[in-house]
Every structure is written in structure tokens, then in C-alpha cells.
Amino acid sequence: MVGKSLFIEELSVDFMISTGKVRAVDGVSVVFESGKITGLIGESGCGKSVLGMAILDLLPAYATLNGKIDWGEQSLNEYSIRKRKLLGREIGLIPQSPSESLNPSRKVKAHLNEALRPLGLKRQERYKKAEKLLRDFGFNEPKRILKAYPHELSGGMQQRVLCAIGTACSPEWIIADEPTKGLDSELCKQVQQTLQSLRIQGIKSMLVITHDLQLAEDLCDTIAVMYGGQIVEMGDVLHHPLHPYTKAFLDALPKNGLHPISQINKGVEQYSKGCCFAARCLKSRPRCFQEKPPYKGDKMHWVRCFDAG
Ligand SMILES: Nc1ncnc2c1ncn2[C@@H]1O[C@H](COP(=O)(O)OP(=O)(O)OP(=O)(O)O)[C@@H](O)[C@H]1O
Numbered sequence: 001m002v003g004k005s006l007f008i009e010e011l012s013v014d015f016m017i018s019t020g021k022v023r024a025v026d027g028v029s030v031v032f033e034s035g036k037i038t039g040l041i042g043e044s045g046c047g048k049s050v051l052g053m054a055i056l057d058l059l060p061a062y063a064t065l066n067g068k069i070d071w072g073e074q075s076l077n078e079y080s081i082r083k084r085k086l087l088g089r090e091i092g093l094i095p096q097s098p099s100e101s102l103n104p105s106r107k108v109k110a111h112l113n114e115a116l117r118p119l120g121l122k123r124q125e126r127y128k129k130a131e132k133l134l135r136d137f138g139f140n141e142p143k144r145i146l147k148a149y150p151h152e153l154s155g156g157m158q159q160r161v162l163c164a165i166g167t168a169c170s171p172e173w174i175i176a177d178e179p180t181k182g183l184d185s186e187l188c189k190q191v192q193q194t195l196q197s198l199r200i201q202g203i204k205s206m207l208v209i210t211h212d213l214q215l216a217e218d219l220c221d222t223i224a225v226m227y228g229g230q231i232v233e234m235g236d237v238l239h240h241p242l243h244p245y246t247k248a249f250l251d252a253l254p255k256n257g258l259h260p261i262s263q264i265n266k267g268v269e270q271y272s273k274g275c276c277f278a279a280r281c282l283k284s285r286p287r288c289f290q291e292k293p294p295y296k297g298d299k300m301h302w303v304r305c306f307d308a309g
Pocket residue numbers: 015017022023024042043044045046047048049050051060211
């Protein structure tokens with residue numbers, strides 16, 4: 001079976017807040033292909049989570065969304081309610097931060113019950129299914145876990161419970177937001193294995209938002225790099241970075257010598273009509289401030305930069 005890809009066209013998201021408008025996603029056009037695990041990386045605040053939440057229609061009411069999001073042949077824009085129905089059933093979410101996503105006053109069983117509700121199973125079947133899900137995610141004693149409150153579980157266990165919740169209805173797609181955030185390296189490995197095991201369970205398509213480049217490298221088939229609300233490059237960016245921002249981002253990693261990203265500011269506002277990175281780019285020329293760089297390359301690896309590619 002060929003699954004559905006996510007087609008995003010000229011998507012922008014603005015937040016209206018007391019101090020004015022904040023543009024979090026700025027004209028993103030991208031295809032997240034079915035059958036692939038796509039990583040989404042970039043510095044804090046660049047718009048990764050907002051992009052993920054826009055797909056799932058989970059943005060607050062004071063957010064305005066422009067542009068198109070299609071899932072296969074289906075438009076996700078037009079029917080917000082239908083879109084909500086998709087959540088869990090067809091596009092599952094593994095949210096950021098287990099401690100904030102799990103209700104501390106409800107047992108794991110209650111969380112899983114709710115996640116399984118769309119399947120319309122009888123109580124007993126639902127219980128069996130919840131047990132099976134927990135077993136699939138490495139819990140040897142699912143009965144005990146079902147009776148536990150979130151605070152009785154370790155961070156890694158909570159993360160695995162969230163994976164069970166996000167995959168409860170066997171969705172076709174998964175969007176995972178920072179699944180390894182705040183976990184030590186042992187737990188990161190555990191979560192990585194969990195995500196890999198989702199593939200075996202038939203969930204073939206994933207968007208994984210992460211700061212963890214090791215996870216991105218080990219898990220993802222392709223990686224999109226976001227800066228200032230835009231995707232500037234997508235492909236095998238960790239081994240063959242093309243965009244000046246991607247290169248600077250990778251150079252800033254401890255293992256590459258911690259070279260900070262240039263803080264020069266050529267004095268042009270972000271979200272100008274040109275390249276989003278122009279003001280900080282060592283190589284930018286007048287043209288970079290005037291025109292949006294074209295998409296260069298092919299489906300496997302593309303970049304938006306006049307100089308690269
Ligand atoms: N609910 C909100 N209300 C107002 N502004 C928001 C809201 N959510 C996000 N933003 C703003 O949108 C921008 C993008 O935020 P987003 O959370 O998508 O960043 P991110 O790339 O996921 O960062 P991180 O890696 O820290 O999670 C930021 O400037 C942020 O302050």
C-alpha cells in the first residue's frame with residue numbers, strides 16, 4: 001500500500017500577541033514523503049513545533065494560518081473538525097515533554113483508554129489492547145504500569161507511554177516533537193529503539209522534530225533544516241550540508257569545535273523579502289536581501305540559497 005504524503009504549500013503561521021504579530025512559520029513549501037522518517041532540525045524558536053502543530057490543527061485560537069496543507073488527496077485546511085478526527089486515528093502525535101503532556105492525576109490506564117476510544121472497542125478488549133501496546137513498547141508488566149500514575153514512572157517510561165498513546169489507533173503517520181528532550185543517553189537510545197520499532201509495527205511515515213542530531217542521523221531518512229520560520233534545506237544535510245546556515249549550525253556543535261554562528265547583523269529585519277538568513281550570513285550579497293532564493297537541487301536534496309547547490 002502506498003501511503004499518503006504531506007504536501008505543504010506556502011504555509012505561514014502568525015500569532016497575534018499584545019506586542020503585535022509574531023510570524024512563527026514563514027512561507028514553508030515542503031513535501032514530507034510517506035514511507036520516510038523525516039527529521040526537522042534548527043535552533044530553538046525557529047518554528048519547528050509550530051509547523052508540526054499546524055499540521056495537526058493544534059494551534060491556539062489566536063494563531064492565524066495561511067497556505068495549504070494536503071494529506072494525500074485530502075485538504076487538511078478546509079475541515080478543521082475532520083482534521084481533528086485525523087489526530088490519533090490517522091496522524092498520531094507524540095508530544096513534547098512527557099511531564100506536561102500526561103495528566104498527573106490520571107493513571108496510565110485512563111490515558112490509554114481515552115487514546116483508544118476512537119476504535120470503539122468493548123471495555124475488556126480495550127484493556128487487552130492497552131496491555132499489548134505497553135508490551136510493544138518494552139513494558140514487561142503492563143498491568144502494573146496501567147495502574148501507575150505518571151509521577152511513578154521514570155522519564156523514559158513516560159516517554160514510552162506517550163509513544164503507546166500516540167500510536168494507539170495504529171495511525172499511518174506520526175509526528176514526534178522532541179521525543180528525547182531531557183533524557184540521558186541511555187534513555188535516548190531506548191526512545192530511539194522505540195521509534196524504530198514503530199516501523200516494524202507498520203507506522204512507516206514520521207516527522208521527528210529534534211535537537212538531537214545523533215537521533216536524527218540514526219533514525220531519519222532525510223532531514224529538513226529550519227531557520228527563521230522557513231525550511232532552508234532538505235536531504236542528507238548532516239553529511240553534505242549546502243546551506244550556509246546548515247554549515248554554521250553544524251560547526252556550532254561541540255564535536256565540531258563549538259564555532260558559534262556568526263552574530264553579525266547586517267541590519268535587515270527578519271522576514272524581509274529576501275533570504276531569511278541573509279542578515280547573519282557571511283556570504284550574503286545585496287541580491288540575498290531583495291529576492292527569495294529559488295529551490296535548487298532535486299527531491300532528494302534541495303537548498304534555498306543563491307550561492308549553494
Ligand atoms: N502559543 C504561542 N504564542 C505565541 N507565540 C508562540 C507560540 N508558540 C510559539 N510561538 C513563537 O513562535 C516561534 C516558533 O516557536 P516554536 O515553538 O515552533 O519553536 P521551535 O523551533 O519548536 O523551538 P524549540 O526547539 O525551542 O522547541 C517562536 O518565536 C515562539 O516564541
